Amino acid sequence: MMINKNIQRAEFIKMTGTLAFLMLSNKWSFAESSLSSNLVATSQQRQEYTLSLLKQLVTDIGPRPSGSKAYAKAAKVVLKEMQRSLPIVNFDKYEFDDWGPLSGSDLIVGGQHIEAIPQKRGFGTPLEGVKGIFTKIGNGYAISDQQHGQILAYFSVSQYGRAIAGSGSGNLDKSIPVFGLGKQDISILDRSAKNKLSAWIKSEYKPIHKAPGINVIGRIPGKSKNEILIIAHLDTIFNTPGANDNAASVIVMLMLAHAASGRENNHTLTFIASDSEEYVFEGAYHYAEGRIADNTMKDIKYVLNFDSLTYGPNLWINSKDQLVKDVIRDIHKDLNIDSTPIYGDNDGFVMDSLPFKPSGAKALHANSRGYDEKTLPVYHRPDDTLDKVPLDCVEISFQVFDEFIKRVDRV
Numbered sequence: 393m394m395i396n397k398n399i400q401r402a403e404f405i406k407m408t409g410t411l412a413f414l415m416l417s418n419k420w421s422f423a424e425s426s427l428s429s430n431l432v433a434t435s436q437q438r439q440e441y442t443l444s445l446l447k448q449l450v451t452d453i454g455p456r457p458s459g460s461k462a463y464a465k466a467a468k469v470v471l472k473e474m475q476r477s478l479p480i481v482n483f484d485k486y487e488f489d490d491w492g493p494l495s496g497s498d499l500i501v502g503g504q505h506i507e508a509i510p511q512k513r514g515f516g517t518p519l520e521g522v523k524g525i526f527t528k529i530g531n532g533y534a535i536s537d538q539q540h541g542q543i544l545a546y547f548s549v550s551q552y553g554r555a556i557a558g559s560g561s562g563n564l565d566k567s568i569p570v571f572g573l574g575k576q577d578i579s580i581l582d583r584s585a586k587n588k589l590s591a592w593i594k595s596e597y598k599p600i601h602k603a604p605g606i607n608v609i610g611r612i613p614g615k616s617k618n619e620i621l622i623i624a625h626l627d628t629i630f631n632t633p634g635a636n637d638n639a640a641s642v643i644v645m646l647m648l649a650h651a652a653s654g655r656e657n658n659h660t661l662t663f664i665a666s667d668s669e670e671y672v673f674e675g676a677y678h679y680a681e682g683r684i685a686d687n688t689m690k691d692i693k694y695v696l697n698f699d700s701l702t703y704g705p706n707l708w709i710n711s712k713d714q715l716v717k718d719v720i721r722d723i724h725k726d727l728n729i730d731s732t733p734i735y736g737d738n739d740g741f742v743m744d745s746l747p748f749k750p751s752g753a754k755a756l757h758a759n760s761r762g763y764d765e766k767t768l769p770v771y772h773r774p775d776d777t778l779d780k781v782p783l784d785c786v787e788i789s790f791q792v793f794d795e796f797i798k799r800v801d802r803v
């Protein structure tokens with residue numbers, strides 16, 4: 393039985409490019425996998441599991457932008473983890489074109505260096521950089537041409553703390569290079585703008601052509617085709633090891649998979665560690681397109697998108713479905729979970745879950761808040777490291793969503 397199963401898995405892994413949904417339910421024994429659910433049976437085990445995987449993904453591999461060798465390594469780690477308990481595990485591969493920063497410089501204003509980070513998918517400066525007068529515009533700043541006042545570079549300021557990749561302003565000509573600056577530099581920036589100091593900055597982008605994208609998919613066939621789908625992105629932006637965004641959430645998802653593998657489920661469960669979320673969700677779209685093509689999109693009844701579950705103990709749930717929020721609320725009460733979820737009315741189909749909207753499923757997008765001082769300033773930064781992950785938030789997320797899966801599985 394064991395050998396047979398491994399052969400089937402090996403065949404699965406070989407299949408790339410297209411989606412493969414062999415239903416192996418009849419060949420997969422429930423008893424066989426109940427051992428693996430013991431991996432995460434106690435909070436002690438879950439903590440050890442979390443730390444060991446955080447070390448592998450965050451500390452040992454580090455930044456894993458989509459298309460990189462580091463990402464491929466991380467995908468292998470997740471594949472191996474899923475194989476410990478799930479009967480169906482495979483890579484879902486695709487190619488994507490995009491672009492990303494190759495290099496960026498500090499902002500130099502009035503001779504002083506100020507940390508600046510280029511936009512994720514933005515426009516570069518000329519090779520020699522851009523030079524002009526430092527000015528304030530709207531909520532941000534700009535380097536403007538001395539003679540004509542034309543904007544040569546735009547700067548946004550992080551609301552959390554130190555500089556993160558810049559975000560463009562809607563009013564701007566789209567081809568202007570954009571950078572992010574840190575909140576701590578506001579007074580010096582304001583002074584520089586007031587005194588119209590001269591400023592310089594540089595950035596360079598590289599095209600990403602036919603880069604390898606890899607989603608890792610794990611499935612547990614249920615008694616019915618009706619499906620609960622959970623997605624958490626595994627990729628990071630170029631400059632961060634992404635412990636909170638989003639390795640810890642991927643680990644929560646893996647633990648939910650181990651736990652569910654030890655049960656007999658009515659619903660089929662699908663777990664996706666998705667790629668390219670930090671570009672424009674190419675991974676989730678690729679997988680979803682496969683589900684439309686093989687006419688199984690309609691089987692999906694629940695979609696859960698986990699992104700940054702560990703910014704604090706209070707889960708931040710966005711959903712248009714009152715039932716979803718009611719279940720989350722009841723679970724907190726019934727399990728005596730000592731935190732206060734935040735409920736938003738935004739669509740649960742957002743970012744990586746948006747491609748699954750055609751399913752008509754009930755959907756939620758989960759983020760979190762509560763340890764904002766510790767966790768938010770490291771968002772998209774090199775210091776989003778293992779030690780910044782509050783382990784109690786991992787445990788809360790596991791408990792809430794493990795119970796969530798059990799409850800909606802009965803309906």
Ligand SMILES: [Zn+2]
Pocket residue numbers: 625637638699700
């Ligand atoms: Zn994220």
